[in-house]
Amino acid sequence: MTRIARAALFQVGFVASIAVWAPVVLALFWLKPIPRYLVIRQWGRFTVWWLKITCGLSYQVAGREHIPKTPCVILSKHQSTWETLAYQWIFPPHVWVLKRELLWIPLLGWGMALSQPIAIAREQKRRAIDQVIRDGKKRLRDGRYIIIFPEGTRVARGEHGRFKLGGARLACAAACPVLPVAHNAGCFWGRRAFLKRPGVISVVIGPPIAVEGKDPAAVNTLAERWITDTTDALEKLA
């Protein structure tokens, strides 16, 4: 099969899976958030499995032992759709910080809304940060990890965006560690690319960064340096 046919096959299954899962998730509105989340994450698991079957793209995770036993703020590189799918299975029950507009997508967005994301309006910067801290602290207390892509959007392979301070500020406000995560998904599944390159994506989870005695800017800089360096190294290996 050509790569185009494989990618098309993946896409068909991907869209079909949303059509199947979203109504199921919506029908489970009455469940408590974490049990409902356990259903939602099966969708992420399916899509990543389907990607392996159709496009020969699998993954491996290094550094799982670094994941703290109690909820924390996960700061990750963002290069493709892949990480939003795979992280559902890799990390403990978590919520995303995402653009409010994403929740307006039919089915997919409605399902996502039931995963209790912190949905921010990006045009209102000040309020967005306050909301991340307020809702973030609440979700952490409820036992959820918080996943934030500090560059704000998907960044192409070899590039790095400015790391926004929100995640580090939340961690400092909630007195929980920051878990830095790097990966090289963009080398296999580019931002907006339809074709996928077969291979093995490497995800590396770094040692948690303690916030005690540091200000958010210092925490952010440590995370940024680790994530950028590790991503550069992983890209060379891909």
Next chain:
Amino acid sequence: MRLVILDRDGVINEDSDAYIKSPDEWQAIPGSLEAIARLVHADFHVVVATNQSGIARGLFNVDMLNRIHSRMIDEIHHKGGEIDAIFFCPHGPDDHCRCRKPNIGLFEEIATRLKTNLSGTYAVGDSLRDIVAARAAQAIPVLVKTGKGSSTLTKTSGLDSVAVFDDLAAFTSALLGGGLAVTP
């Protein structure tokens, strides 16, 4: 199971940018063969996990690789050591295989064949690929400064929290001297 996983080039023998293509080009790093013997005498099983993309690149074939490994095994025997098995990836970067380090395949194969899990097992390498593969397989990565080790150390500030030793001999002394935790 007391097991140590070794990379080959840059850990047991001197690395070469021109690849090790024949038994003659295989030169042990001073002290590495004795280190393997010491591990074996301390009841460790030693296996090798090595990328050999020279095969995919057409620089040598599997037959030649076997001859290179015969020489390596002879020299190890000579010093009183033993290795249980050699796991190698014959593919190149464009083959998209799962065995070429930093991918996890060789380590998975080791775990399956030896019917063990690798958590607590030390995996010694000289490059970032070795570290990523080892960690992904839940083994404990160790970096030696021989081969590409020194340059790996200066080039990658990203992957800290990895134990570093001058060479395989120094790692072995630390392990057998109780300087590292051992999980049987």
